[in-house]
Amino acid sequence: MADTTKTIEIEVLRYRPEQDKEPFFQTYTVPFEDDWSVLQGLQYIKDDLDGTLSFRWSCRMAICGSCGMMIDGKPRLACRTFLRHYHPNKLRVGPLEHFPIERDLVVVVEDFIRKLESIKPYIIPKEPRKLEQGEYLQTPAQLEQFRQFSGCINCMLCYAACPQYGLDSKFTGPGVLALMHRYNADSRDGGRGERMALGHSEEGFWGCTAVTYCSEVCPKDVDPANAINQNKMGSAIDYFLRFVAPRGAGK
Amino acid sequence: MSAQMDKRRPYVRSMNSWWKRDPFFVRYMVMEATSVLVALYAVILLVGLLRLSQGEAAFNGWLGALESGPSILLHVLILVVFLYHLWSWFKVMPKTLPMIFVNGKKLPADTITYTGVLLAVVVNLIVLIILV
Ligand code: SF4
Ligand code: FES
Numbered sequence: 001m002a003d004t005t006k007t008i009e010i011e012v013l014r015y016r017p018e019q020d021k022e023p024f025f026q027t028y029t030v031p032f033e034d035d036w037s038v039l040q041g042l043q044y045i046k047d048d049l050d051g052t053l054s055f056r057w058s059c060r061m062a063i064c065g066s067c068g069m070m071i072d073g074k075p076r077l078a079c080r081t082f083l084r085h086y087h088p089n090k091l092r093v094g095p096l097e098h099f100p101i102e103r104d105l106v107v108v109v110e111d112f113i114r115k116l117e118s119i120k121p122y123i124i125p126k127e128p129r130k131l132e133q134g135e136y137l138q139t140p141a142q143l144e145q146f147r148q149f150s151g152c153i154n155c156m157l158c159y160a161a162c163p164q165y166g167l168d169s170k171f172t173g174p175g176v177l178a179l180m181h182r183y184n185a186d187s188r189d190g191g192r193g194e195r196m197a198l199g200h201s202e203e204g205f206w207g208c209t210a211v212t213y214c215s216e217v218c219p220k221d222v223d224p225a226n227a228i229n230q231n232k233m234g235s236a237i238d239y240f241l242r243f244v245a246p247r248g249a250g251k
Numbered sequence: 252m253s254a255q256m257d258k259r260r261p262y263v264r265s266m267n268s269w270w271k272r273d274p275f276f277v278r279y280m281v282m283e284a285t286s287v288l289v290a291l292y293a294v295i296l297l298v299g300l301l302r303l304s305q306g307e308a309a310f311n312g313w314l315g316a317l318e319s320g321p322s323i324l325l326h327v328l329i330l331v332v333f334l335y336h337l338w339s340w341f342k343v344m345p346k347t348l349p350m351i352f353v354n355g356k357k358l359p360a361d362t363i364t365y366t367g368v369l370l371a372v373v374v375n376l377i378v379l380i381i382l383v
Contacts, residue, residue, distance in 0.1 A: 006376060015262050017261075018260075022262065097264070100263045101261060140355065141352065161374070163266070166266050166269060210347070211276070212279075212346055225346040230349045
C-alpha cells in the first residue's frame, strides 16, 4: 500500500428496476492508487462497499468494448480512464446516454445488436472462390480504404455521443454505419448492394447531421463521422443516376 | 421466464435540453444557428437585387439603408458570425470527404481544414480587390 492512501468520491447513478422509481446518485468513497482506472474503482465498490452495484466489463484493456459509461458527462471506457485525472475532485459515473437503463450502469443493448446484425457485418465475397484458388489478394492501398473502420470494438460510446440517435433511435447510428462502410469499402466484398438499401435511407447515412462528436469520443479512432458522411456524396449521385438509368432499388 | 421479464423495467432518460449537456453540443448548436444569419444575409442581398430591378432610385434607397448605423452594426455582427461559420464549416469538411491519400499516407484532417480556410480567405480578398 502507498504511504498515504488517497481517496476519491465516486457518485454512481443507481437504478434497480424492482425497487427504484427512477435513477438516483449514490456516493461512495474509494481509496485508490495512481494507476487505478475508473473500472477498478467500481470493482472496489462492488467487492468491498456495495455488492449490489451492477456494471459490465470484461477485458479491462480497452478491447472488449463492454465498459462504456458516462464519466463526468463524457462517454468513455471505464478501463481506459484513470481516477487520478479527477482527484481531488469527485467524479460522476452513469450509464451510457441515449440507451434505456437496464440496471445501474448497465444499458439495454438489444437495439444496437439488432442493427449490427442487420448490416451483415462480414465479407460477402464478390466471387465464390475455391480453396485451390488461394487467398484473396489486396494491395496496401486497398487495405487502407477500410482498415481504420475495422478497429471498432462495438463499445457504443459513439451512440452516447450522438444526439440524433438519442432523439430518434430509428437512426442506425455511427458505429454500425461505420462498420457498414468498412465492409462496403473492402475490395474483397460484394455485398454493398445488399447493405445500401438501408445505407441510402433516412435511417442510414442521411440520418446524420454531422455533429461529429462520435469521432471525438471513439476510443479506437474509427472516425465514424467520416465513414458516414463520405457516403452522402455517393448516395446522392446514386439517387440522381436512378433517373438516368433505372436500376434495382438501393443498389 | 415471465418472472424475469417482470423485473425488467428499462428506464428511458429524457432528451430535454440535450444540447446543454456537453460544450461540444453547444458549439454544434451555435454552428447551426450561424446558418440562420447566413440565410438572412442572402435575403438582404436578394432584396438589393430586387431594388436594382426597380430602377436607380430604389437601388440607391437600399444602399442608403445599408449605410445606416444599425445596419453597420448588423454587418459587423454578421461578419463575426460568418467567420465562425467559415471556420466550423471547414472543420467539418474533412469528415465529408472520402479519404485522400498522398504518397500512401492519409491526408490529415487539419491540412484539409486549413487549406479550405486559406482558399476562402484568398477568394474573398480577390473579390474585395475587384470590388474596391
Ligand atoms: S465506432 Fe468507435 S465509439 Fe463507436 S462503437 Fe466502434 S469503437 Fe466504439
Ligand atoms: S473492460 Fe473491455 S473495454 Fe473496458
